[in-house]
Each structure stands twice: as C-alpha cells, then as structure tokens.
Amino acid sequence: MPELERPLRRLGFLTIGLFDGDDPRPGHESTLEIVELGERLGFDIAWVRHRHLQYGISSPTAVLAALTQRTSRIDLGTAVIPLGWENPLRLAEDLATVDVLSGGRLNPGVSAGPPMHFDRVRGALYPDTAEAEDLGYGRAERLLDFLGGAPVTGFSGTEGIEVFSDRVQPHAPGLAGRVWYGGGSLRSAEWAGRNGLNLLVSNVVKAERSADFEQVQLSLVERFRAHHPDGERARVSQGLVVIPTDSATPAQRDKYARYAAQRLPRTTTTHGPARMMYAPDLVGDSAELAERLAAHAAFRAVDEVSFALPFTFDHDDYVQILTDMATKLAPALGWRPAA
Known part of the structure; x- marks a missing residue:
C-alpha cells in the first residue's frame, strides 16, 4: 500500500444518470x-450530477427522494445544482424534504454564477426578470439562510383553521452544515471557506496561476482551508475520473482505454478566456492507480474523494468499476468500507 499522510477516509462516486430520451425509465x-x-x-456517499435539457438527471432532488426509500445508510449528494436555475426558497423546501426522508443523509452540492448556456434559456427561465436576477454568491447565501431556519416572512401562527410557519418547512436540523460548494476558481474556493461550506473540487478547474492540473486543484484546496474556520480540518472531496480494470473483460479494457485516449487531447492545454483545464482520466489496475493517486499533489491533501463514472458507459461497466473501486483500489489507499 502506498505511504499516505492522509489515508482515504471517505469514498464516493458520481453519476450523471444517462437515459434514452424516447424511453427514460x-x-x-x-x-x-x-x-x-x-x-x-x-x-x-453517492453523488448525482445535474443536467438541464440533456439526457441526464434534470431533477436530482426527485431522484434522491426515490433513493431515500431504497437505501438506508449511504449519504446522498448533488454535484452540483446550478443555483441560477433555482428559486432558493423553493429549493430549500425540496432539499429539506429529501433530508428528512433520508434520515439526515443529504449533502447538497451547489454552484453560483450564470449557469451553462444561460443566454439560450434565459427567455424561458426568466422571461421578465433575467436582468434583475442575482446569479452570484448572494443566491447561495439565501439558500443557506433558508436551510438554517432564517425567517422568510414576518408572519407565523394561525389564520382561520390553517397554521403557518415563518421558516422553511420541514426544517432539517444540520442540513445547512452539510452543504458543499462546487468551486473551480480561487475566488470560489475562498468564498466557500469564508462561509464555512464544504468544498467539491472538480476534474474541471480554472488555470489561474499554473497550467499543471494537480497544482491547480491543490491551490483550490489550500485557498479554501486558509479561509475556513476549521482550517486543515475543513472537508474537501476531490473529483477525478478513475477507472480500475482489475476484473474488467478484454472488451471493457479496450473500451476504457479508447475512452481515455479520445479525451486526452483536451487535457493538454487550457480552453477559452477562462483558461479551463480538464484532468486526464486515470485507467489501470488498482495497484497502478493507487500509486498514481498517492503521487497526485491534490489527492495527498484530502481524505475524501468523489470519483466520477464515465458518462457513456453501460450498466455492467459501472458495476465492474464500482466493485473494483470498493474492493481493490480504495482499500489500497487506506479506506475501509462502511458497515
């Protein structure tokens, strides 16, 4: 087993939940x-990715509500909900409901800023108010306030035969402390730290001071913890695409290798004015992957991961990948499965 200052403590995976548009069930x-x-x-923990107007999970709260009734222990998270599509008050009600149904297992992950392709949907989403909408951190702050029980109205009590609350119902104690921020820039990492959130660092980041992906991810972790009240104990979950092949068939190994090779060119340079960078996909047997992760600058700084499942694979591929991940790769990094 590789030498690690921080053995892997929490193992998570992320899925986009692809479906056929003609037969989505x-x-x-x-x-x-x-x-x-x-x-x-x-x-x-299991994370579900959020996709609008695509053939992936468009309503993570609905999917996670279903999962509260089909699981009993595993934490459930969203990675991430773009708040530009959401009304923070209504979203707070949905998240609190799912958390109550789960018995306190929900970990909402969110992001602020104009959502992807906002110019294409703003007319449908906010036909009369797009210019007035606060799409920045203020939107996230409103959600945190509502989840924490801040008043949303000056009225509570009985009106006729109905009883009203002045805060979001149901109230889910502790939920506000389980909110994660999906940060890909130093500014967002610092904001998340100052506001006491947890941090999800993605396999897509902004190359602000370096074009070395590992160092960029590490800089986000360090900036976040430097401004978080919990300092080095502040929670960070690292995102990478990691594909162990120990029990894969020859056909699966070939598929995985071709998938990674097709995506590799995009990782060799920055993209667009924001200088976005993508992490290379890691494919190999668990012993090889454990050594590569143990040498990864950002992985060495965390003890939680959210490994992303490739978007376009088949159900049987995911079964094989998750099984190898939990039985071979993660134990080689010091992790032990939950009871």
Whole structure:
C-alpha cells in the first residue's frame, strides 16, 4: 500500500444518470440500482450530477427522494445544482424534504454564477426578470439562510383553521452544515471557506496561476482551508475520473482505454478566456492507480474523494468499476468500507 499522510477516509462516486430520451425509465432505474450497489459495497456517499435539457438527471432532488426509500445508510449528494436555475426558497423546501426522508443523509452540492448556456434559456427561465436576477454568491447565501431556519416572512401562527410557519418547512436540523460548494476558481474556493461550506473540487478547474492540473486543484484546496474556520480540518472531496480494470473483460479494457485516449487531447492545454483545464482520466489496475493517486499533489491533501463514472458507459461497466473501486483500489489507499 502506498505511504499516505492522509489515508482515504471517505469514498464516493458520481453519476450523471444517462437515459434514452424516447424511453427514460430504464436509465433512471439503472441509476437507482447503481446507488443501491454502492451502498452494499460500503461506499460512503453517492453523488448525482445535474443536467438541464440533456439526457441526464434534470431533477436530482426527485431522484434522491426515490433513493431515500431504497437505501438506508449511504449519504446522498448533488454535484452540483446550478443555483441560477433555482428559486432558493423553493429549493430549500425540496432539499429539506429529501433530508428528512433520508434520515439526515443529504449533502447538497451547489454552484453560483450564470449557469451553462444561460443566454439560450434565459427567455424561458426568466422571461421578465433575467436582468434583475442575482446569479452570484448572494443566491447561495439565501439558500443557506433558508436551510438554517432564517425567517422568510414576518408572519407565523394561525389564520382561520390553517397554521403557518415563518421558516422553511420541514426544517432539517444540520442540513445547512452539510452543504458543499462546487468551486473551480480561487475566488470560489475562498468564498466557500469564508462561509464555512464544504468544498467539491472538480476534474474541471480554472488555470489561474499554473497550467499543471494537480497544482491547480491543490491551490483550490489550500485557498479554501486558509479561509475556513476549521482550517486543515475543513472537508474537501476531490473529483477525478478513475477507472480500475482489475476484473474488467478484454472488451471493457479496450473500451476504457479508447475512452481515455479520445479525451486526452483536451487535457493538454487550457480552453477559452477562462483558461479551463480538464484532468486526464486515470485507467489501470488498482495497484497502478493507487500509486498514481498517492503521487497526485491534490489527492495527498484530502481524505475524501468523489470519483466520477464515465458518462457513456453501460450498466455492467459501472458495476465492474464500482466493485473494483470498493474492493481493490480504495482499500489500497487506506479506506475501509462502511458497515
């Protein structure tokens, strides 16, 4: 086993939940089954990605509500909900409801800023108010306030035969402390730290001071912890695409190698005015992957991971990847499955 200052403590995976647009139920069912498998394998958390107007999970709160009834232990997270699409008050009600149904297992991940392709949907999303909408950190702060129980109205009590609360119902104690921020820039990492959130560092980041992906991820972790009240104890979950091949068939190994090779060119340079960078996908047997991760600058700084499942693979591929991840790769990094 590689030498690690911080052995892996919490193992998570992330799925986009792809489905066929003409027959969406099987894809959603596959996602539910994969998370159920993750719980049986001892994973600590399952994250669902959020996609609008695509053939992936568009309503993570609905999917996670279903999972609260099909799992009993594994934490459930969103990675991430773009708040530019959401009303923070209504979202707070949905998140609190899912948390109550789960018994306190929800970990909402969110992001601020104009959402992807906002110019294409603003007319449908905010036909009369797009210019007035606060799409920045203030939107996230409103959500945190509502989850924490801040008043949303000056009235509470009985009106006729109905009883009203002045805060979001149901109230889910502790939920506000389990909110994660998906940060890809130094500014967002610092904001998340100052506001006491947890941090999700993605496999897509802004190359602000370096074009070395590992160093960029590490700089986000360090900036976040430098401004967080908990300092070095502040929680960070690292995102990478990691594909162990120990029990893969020859056909699967070939598929995985071709997938990584097709995506590799995009990792060799920065993209666009924001200088976005993508992490290379890591493919190999668990012993090889453990050595590569142990040498990864950002991985060495964390003890939680959210390894992303490739978008376009088949259900059986995900079963193999998750099984190898939980039984071979993660134990080689010091992790032990939850009971």
